Amino acid sequence: MSNNPIPKQNVPISWLFKMAWRDSRKNRSRLFLFISSIILGIAALVAVYSFKDNLQNDIDRQAKELTGADLIVESRKAVSKQTQQMLKTMGDDRAAESTFASMVYFVKGGGSRLVQMKALEGNYPFYGSIETTPASAAKSFFSGRDALVDKTLMLQFNAKTGDSINVGDLSFKIAGVLDKAPGQTGISSSVAPIVYIPLKYLDKTGLVKTGSRINYKYYYKFNSSNELTSIIKQLQPKLEKESLDLDTVAERKEQTGRSFGDLNRFLALTGFIALLLGCVGVGSAIHVYIQEKLSAIATLRCMGLKAWDAFLIYLIQVSFIGIIAAIIGSVLGTLIQFLLPIVLKDFLPVEITMQVSWSAIGQGLLLGLVISVLFALPSLLSVRRISPLNAIRATFENSTSKKRDLLKGFVYLLMMAFIVGFTYLQMKTWLQTIAFTAGILIAFLLLMAFSGILMFLVKKLLPASLSYLWRQGFANLYRPNNQTLMLTMSIGLSTAFICTLYFVQGILINRVTLSSGASQPNMVLFDIQNTQKIAVTDLAKSYKLPLMNQVPVITMRIEEINGKKAGADSTNKRAFRNEIRATYQDTLTAAEKIIDGKWIAQVNSPKDVVYISLDQNFARSIKVKLNDKIVFNVQGMLLPTVVGSLREVNWSRMQTNFRVVFPSGVLEQAPQFHVLMTRVPNSETSASFQGAVVRKFPNISVIDLGLVLKLLDELLGKISFVIQFMAGFSMITGWIVLISAVLTSKNQRIKESILLRTMGASRKQILAINAIEYFFLGLFAAAAGLILALSGSWALAKFSFDASFIPPLLPTFLLFSSVILLVVITGVLSSRSILNKPPLQILRNEGN
Amino acid sequence: MESILNIRNVSKIYQSAGRELTVLNNINFSIDTGSTVAITGPSGSGKTTLLGLCAGLDRASSGSVELSGVVLDKLTEDERAAVRNQYVGFIFQNFQLLPTLTALENVMVPLELRGAKNIKSHALELLDKVGLADRGHHYPVQLSGGEQQRVSLARAFSNRPALLFADEPTGNLDAETSEKIIKLLFDLNKDAGTTLVIVTHDPDLAARTNRVIKMKGGLIIADENPNYV
Ligand SMILES: Nc1ncnc2c1ncn2[C@@H]1O[C@H](COP(=O)(O)OP(=O)(O)OP(=O)(O)O)[C@@H](O)[C@H]1O
Ligand SMILES: [Mg+2]
Numbered sequence A: 001m002s003n004n005p006i007p008k009q010n011v012p013i014s015w016l017f018k019m020a021w022r023d024s025r026k027n028r029s030r031l032f033l034f035i036s037s038i039i040l041g042i043a044a045l046v047a048v049y050s051f052k053d054n055l056q057n058d059i060d061r062q063a064k065e066l067t068g069a070d071l072i073v074e075s076r077k078a079v080s081k082q083t084q085q086m087l088k089t090m091g092d093d094r095a096a097e098s099t100f101a102s103m104v105y106f107v108k109g110g111g112s113r114l115v116q117m118k119a120l121e122g123n124y125p126f127y128g129s130i131e132t133t134p135a136s137a138a139k140s141f142f143s144g145r146d147a148l149v150d151k152t153l154m155l156q157f158n159a160k161t162g163d164s165i166n167v168g169d170l171s172f173k174i175a176g177v178l179d180k181a182p183g184q185t186g187i188s189s190s191v192a193p194i195v196y197i198p199l200k201y202l203d204k205t206g207l208v209k210t211g212s213r214i215n216y217k218y219y220y221k222f223n224s225s226n227e228l229t230s231i232i233k234q235l236q237p238k239l240e241k242e243s244l245d246l247d248t249v250a251e252r253k254e255q256t257g258r259s260f261g262d263l264n265r266f267l268a269l270t271g272f273i274a275l276l277l278g279c280v281g282v283g284s285a286i287h288v289y290i291q292e293k294l295s296a297i298a299t300l301r302c303m304g305l306k307a308w309d310a311f312l313i314y315l316i317q318v319s320f321i322g323i324i325a326a327i328i329g330s331v332l333g334t335l336i337q338f339l340l341p342i343v344l345k346d347f348l349p350v351e352i353t354m355q356v357s358w359s360a361i362g363q364g365l366l367l368g369l370v371i372s373v374l375f376a377l378p379s380l381l382s383v384r385r386i387s388p389l390n391a392i393r394a395t396f397e398n399s400t401s402k403k404r405d406l407l408k409g410f411v412y413l414l415m416m417a418f419i420v421g422f423t424y425l426q427m428k429t430w431l432q433t434i435a436f437t438a439g440i441l442i443a444f445l446l447l448m449a450f451s452g453i454l455m456f457l458v459k460k461l462l463p464a465s466l467s468y469l470w471r472q473g474f475a476n477l478y479r480p481n482n483q484t485l486m487l488t489m490s491i492g493l494s495t496a497f498i499c500t501l502y503f504v505q506g507i508l509i510n511r512v513t514l515s516s517g518a519s520q521p522n523m524v525l526f527d528i529q530n531t532q533k534i535a536v537t538d539l540a541k542s543y544k545l546p547l548m549n550q551v552p553v554i555t556m557r558i559e560e561i562n563g564k565k566a567g568a569d570s571t572n573k574r575a576f577r578n579e580i581r582a583t584y585q586d587t588l589t590a591a592e593k594i595i596d597g598k599w600i601a602q603v604n605s606p607k608d609v610v611y612i613s614l615d616q617n618f619a620r621s622i623k624v625k626l627n628d629k630i631v632f633n634v635q636g637m638l639l640p641t642v643v644g645s646l647r648e649v650n651w652s653r654m655q656t657n658f659r660v661v662f663p664s665g666v667l668e669q670a671p672q673f674h675v676l677m678t679r680v681p682n683s684e685t686s687a688s689f690q691g692a693v694v695r696k697f698p699n700i701s702v703i704d705l706g707l708v709l710k711l712l713d714e715l716l717g718k719i720s721f722v723i724q725f726m727a728g729f730s731m732i733t734g735w736i737v738l739i740s741a742v743l744t745s746k747n748q749r750i751k752e753s754i755l756l757r758t759m760g761a762s763r764k765q766i767l768a769i770n771a772i773e774y775f776f777l778g779l780f781a782a783a784a785g786l787i788l789a790l791s792g793s794w795a796l797a798k799f800s801f802d803a804s805f806i807p808p809l810l811p812t813f814l815l816f817s818s819v820i821l822l823v824v825i826t827g828v829l830s831s832r833s834i835l836n837k838p839p840l841q842i843l844r845n846e847g848n
Numbered sequence B: 001m002e003s004i005l006n007i008r009n010v011s012k013i014y015q016s017a018g019r020e021l022t023v024l025n026n027i028n029f030s031i032d033t034g035s036t037v038a039i040t041g042p043s044g045s046g047k048t049t050l051l052g053l054c055a056g057l058d059r060a061s062s063g064s065v066e067l068s069g070v071v072l073d074k075l076t077e078d079e080r081a082a083v084r085n086q087y088v089g090f091i092f093q094n095f096q097l098l099p100t101l102t103a104l105e106n107v108m109v110p111l112e113l114r115g116a117k118n119i120k121s122h123a124l125e126l127l128d129k130v131g132l133a134d135r136g137h138h139y140p141v142q143l144s145g146g147e148q149q150r151v152s153l154a155r156a157f158s159n160r161p162a163l164l165f166a167d168e169p170t171g172n173l174d175a176e177t178s179e180k181i182i183k184l185l186f187d188l189n190k191d192a193g194t195t196l197v198i199v200t201h202d203p204d205l206a207a208r209t210n211r212v213i214k215m216k217g218g219l220i221i222a223d224e225n226p227n228y229v
Helices: A013-036 A039-067 A081-087 A151-156 A186-191 A199-205 A225-242 A249-292 A294-302 A307-336 A358-383 A406-427 A430-461 A468-475 A484-514 A530-542 A570-577 A616-621 A683-696 A705-744 A746-758 A763-800 A809-836 A839-845 B047-054 B077-087 B103-113 B120-129 B145-158 B175-192 B203-207
Strands: A071-075 A093-106 A112-122 A131-133 A146-150 A164-167 A170-180 A194-198 A215-221 A244-248 A523-529 A549-561 A580-585 A592-597 A611-615 A629-634 A637-649 A660-663 A673-678 A701-704 B003-016 B019-032 B036-040 B062-067 B088-091 B163-167 B195-199 B211-216 B219-224
Touching: A013 A249, A013 A307, A013 A705, A013 B103, A039 A249, A039 A307, A039 A358, A039 A705, A071 A225, A081 A225, A093 A199, A093 A683, A093 A701, A112 A151, A112 A199, A112 A683, A112 A701, A146 A151, A146 A164, A151 A170, A151 A186, A164 A194, A170 A194, A170 A199, A186 A705, A194 A199, A225 A244, A244 A249, A249 A294, A249 A358, A249 A406, A249 A430, A249 A484, A249 A705, A294 A307, A307 A358, A307 B077, A358 A406, A406 A430, A430 A484, A430 A763, A468 A763, A484 A705, A484 A763, A484 A809, A523 A530, A523 A683, A530 A673, A530 A683, A549 A570, A611 A616, A616 A637, A683 A701, A701 A705, A705 A809, A746 A763, A763 A809, B003 B047, B003 B195, B019 B047, B019 B195, B019 B219, B036 B047, B036 B203, B047 B062, B047 B163, B047 B195, B077 B088, B088 B145, B103 B120, B103 B145, B120 B145, B145 B163, B145 B175, B175 B203
Parallel strands: A112 A194, A146 A170, A580 A660, A611 A637, B036 B195, B036 B211, B088 B163, B163 B195
Antiparallel strands: A071 A215, A071 A244, A093 A112, A093 A164, A093 A215, A131 A170, A146 A194, A164 A170, A523 A673, A523 A701, A549 A580, A549 A629, A549 A673, A592 A637, A611 A660, A629 A637, B003 B019, B003 B062, B211 B219
């Protein structure tokens, strides 16, 4: 007997490619369908990345148009004479602007509204333009007593160019419609519409008085950037002293970029969720695919194919289809990016020029390839373990070795690392990354648990007395290679996604609507001077309006906390920086509850300690505890106090709430204005009352909560449109996963159908079995998703929005049933193709 | 006479549900190069299990298998795959043609796995021998069961194996077709000088071999050389 050496065998790589190609012959469309579930996710990401690139480019390019000037000096109070002298001589060109909130009154229509008044002087903007209709109005309004009025206002009050408006004591002619001020977005124009008037008329309007909140801005143009830098250096010390703010193009650019960074992060994450959903689909479809290839692989192994070579054949297949999906996704994404500026147009301060972004496409391609391979790998790795014995035995028990595959564990780790890494690249902070991935993980685990429970229950509780159709339909849910887990995940996750969006929108709207309930005030009058208080009250009474809340407001600053001045305590800058509006009262309102300390209503003698009450959140933010000493600066007068109590304030109640409340007997003589709240019964009364107030007391600002509510509704509508647009990717992906899952299990179904038909089942009965299966699958998956959404929304409502959450029953039910209906229809339609084939063809096809 | 297959003290024990199931109990035999052997026995007697061990598809619980001078016991999966590719051919009861490959491509696979070139004419020749020269471009689903088994015969002989294993090659075919396949099998075998090991329930088929090994309950109960010359 000879002792032969072990033969050497090396399969050429080219043969593996050839075999991969041949092996895919009858499965290409199916393989493609599997992988197509990642197309939309990739498309979404490519679109978002391209958009991000283009936006960044456009912000860079149009940065100067955002500010309209090279340098902006800003002050919240009138600047000193000395500084003014300097401000008047700086730069190569300069302009000045005073911004404040004020009512305008449209003389012809009689309407009035609180607007952002900008009194302008000089050649501003130096870059870009104030866009007006007619275009010449942007310059010509300086020459007369003219105004530019925001287009939303013009529409609201049906005003025309040439009409008159009253601002304070003066009337202005509308010279043109303001289409876009520098840096303005569609949203800001509807929330705070702008009216421009020439600065030289500001004093005559009578609106500038001590205590008016005016923002002074000085715009500069510098021909040389060196000069700009040296000026900034020179200004720095003055800034500190006069509490001036500097704003440069670079700063604004960065700031705009940052705020859109958030938007892009959000968009990218929603795209990523769609992608992950697709990945789950890819993973499980490939799993079933490999199961079907078991016998072919075993035969090849019998003939001497090495384990890793078998693995490579299928890796090549998956990578190839993955690349195709990635290419399609990238092309689609590049097309979709052209929709994003339309979707987002109201949020954008710059004009977007959409261009093909090759870096975005590159990222999409890479992502598509990596993700399709990564999520197929667990199934692909099991190819190595397929024993050649399967060719001579029909036992599937031995199909893969039971020994744990370390490599598979490693791949799962890699997947986690990928998800975490990718999220981190979007989020840039670990906390958010962990929160996001943990959220996703929990959602996945919960849905997994749900599908486990479903299968367990159906298996355990299925009564034998049920008719055959029902039993077979239920049995489909837990038979080997069932798709229950994956479908619960994909349907559940997309349902959860949509429902949560819907619920959150509802919570936000509800919160505002609740606060505008029938007994709640819906109109607020600000800036009522001491001398006007009685007259305004009388005016309200003459309109038969209830006086629901009338409080004094005193503006002040914190001078010292526990003996430390602003300069001495750098850890608590917030406390000293902002102006505080405080009030005094002798009783607590219904919305306030003392949670610590004692409320002292009255100070009887000037020598008594003044115990104040702080909103607990405010106290926390300025790091103050009970019995700490705070010295307030009330317009020049120092007022020492002690924190006597902390209050919990229900901010969702519609009324004036204050962070700092003084007892009565202290601030009565301080400069103050008053706020009055009332409820107008309808919009006509609202308009005529507002008109009357504006004409008699032009300095008083009126906020119509009805209008605010409408604006908010509009704003939320716009935001939720953006979210829904992105969620759409997940929804359609979930649907593709569903179709692909149904078709994946087609082979099993074919065998069953033949069996049933040979036993005499009618087409109708087989369809009924499928319908039952998909109905319960859809029911459970949708229920699982709904439960996730309900608990998520409840948690959001409770912890983030501080609101109560009552799910809207009818819409929820409609959403719920349409998901189920969609599942049933898709399931039955895709399995119908099996029924329509003649049985013989199926019998012959059964061999593969 | 030299033996191509040596089975020494081979046992196979399955652990199932905590119980041990001895499927093969200390089997010993050798097969001479160029001979034809039938393994028969009642269902469940361990024939397929034995065949799997002989061909290096599975590992014995104990004992040693030597195939064509290579001791398989300590080899890795891949090394055994190389041994199979070099020395072994298979014919299966359910044909096991690769459904996505044409008849011709199916026949070429064992040679391609070896990295051999210019094999098409050889494969066509084999298809011609089994009478399917004009069906080379057809896929398995387009062939009848008997035709599929003929393709699988051509495939089994394509790498000129030293040893050919067949597990109930006619189990899925009617009597007439079985007869044709058996004839073809022995004809090809004569041409190639291959050693043939056939598991079968068919007494006619068994009768045409040099030697019949009868199994029962994991033991060899008879080893007859009916027509041995
Ligand atoms: N993976 C396994 N685990 C446990 N027992 C097994 C396993 N594989 C096979 N057996 C058992 O081993 C015994 C022999 O099986 P084997 O397939 O070798 O029989 P056979 O002689 O080929 O039968 P048949 O003529 O029906 O094909 C059977 O009782 C079978 O149940
Ligand atoms: Mg058998």
